[in-house]
Amino acid sequence: MKLVQCTYQARSRLGLLTDGDKAVKLLSEETLPTSTVQLLELGTPAHVRELLRAAESSAPTVPLAEVQLRAPVTRPDKVLCICMNYVDLCAEQNQPVPTEPVVFNKFPSCIVGPADDIVLPSATSQLDCEVELAVVIGQRCRAVSREQAADYIFGYTVAHDVSARDWQLHRNGGQWLLGKAMDTFCPLGPSLVTADALEPHALALACRVNGATRQNSTTRQLVFDCHQVVAHISQCLTLLPGDVILTGTPPGVGVFMKPPQFLQRGDVVEGEIEGIGTIRNRVV
Template identity: 55%
Template structure:
């Protein structure tokens, strides 16, 4: 079993105004400043991923051969600002209706093929940033989701090879304006899903090799410390590999692209009566072995 220092948990942060790429280690109170440790390492995760396996080899070599030096390059977590682990992807692709039990709560059929929609890079905010409440909606809703980061260009990928194209996994909050997703805009969901700030991400990206079974993880969402969603990724209809294989039939996936895989049951609009977010609410999204994000809704 790997130690906490051997698991690759990438984090982006700023310190003294400088953009940094680091690793979360131990209990998460300290971060390794990779850029100070080795100036060849890019300062953002997208560039790091675009560099391919060579960058991973550099980091693994640092950890394997310079373990005694690691404390010289650590910084306290409370001395930095944690950013979203990916801030500038080319694409954010989302999968809807992808948990069997979420389909059941809506009395909806389980999709035979992934239901695909999109967000924009402007949707991304940090794991602890304020979540803006748009004046255009009165039905703001929560959806905790497992997300993954594409590691290399993917086009017409076969499902048996698809996991090779995934770099790692993170936590996402798929914020939804239900009044615009359902019943407005001619039935198109885009505006209800893609308003500014509608995709908090983080706090880390864990490489796929460092999660034993990504399709058997507890996944939860709390609002004001009240548990709203409590599921497991073993309820996914279409696996991460199936999603990559399907999307890459139509769209070339690029390194750094973010894919959201769907949400378990317990979202606000399916409740009786329906529940929605309001300014002042705090939304916490957590996935086992990855981490937790927390965002306050603000005007």
């Protein structure tokens, strides 16, 4: 199933993509919440999937063009990120492969929808793009093993880890936070694909700027897979329903091009992951 948050006739709704992602089944407001986080708080991922299947059978279908897709998750408790988590990225940068996941964070306020604008802040001149597979947690998760982690994942979505490289690498005392957490720096979407419908570790992913491919890889290149990442973080933090984890980006980002190429106003960035879909965001 492909869960979406959307606006239909000026009201927030949950829905399921259908008909080859060309239509949305609008889920009942009377029996289910209208936000993903509230939905996930109703029980385990398996239980929530049962609720969705039951609601799907009687849900009215409307054309996708009649709804405005929002980020499939909004206002989670946490947005966490993993860096240097692709073998081919480490090779591109001539860096050693990490021996444990390296974790940083964004803020929930960074999240925007799959077609929303990315605002280029006046504070940076080095805006860059990173396509990433994002994990969405389905139930409270603390100190789980890699083998247990899959039971706590509700699904997966496409993420764009927008980055201000000057702030990330050369300012703020070497701390990454400001370079990663400015407003609109985390587009998500277009849908949240349930974990039972997707094998996350064999997916093609790509990033295009104005139609030109910059990143092109596969999640087979992950150093630490999604289950390892969830297990690792859960040893230190309690993960809550709706928490989003960006699992890292492959090679091809602008800062390491020769010469570096940064995003400009008017650029259109597309992040695509096999089995999930494409997000398209214009820099303004």
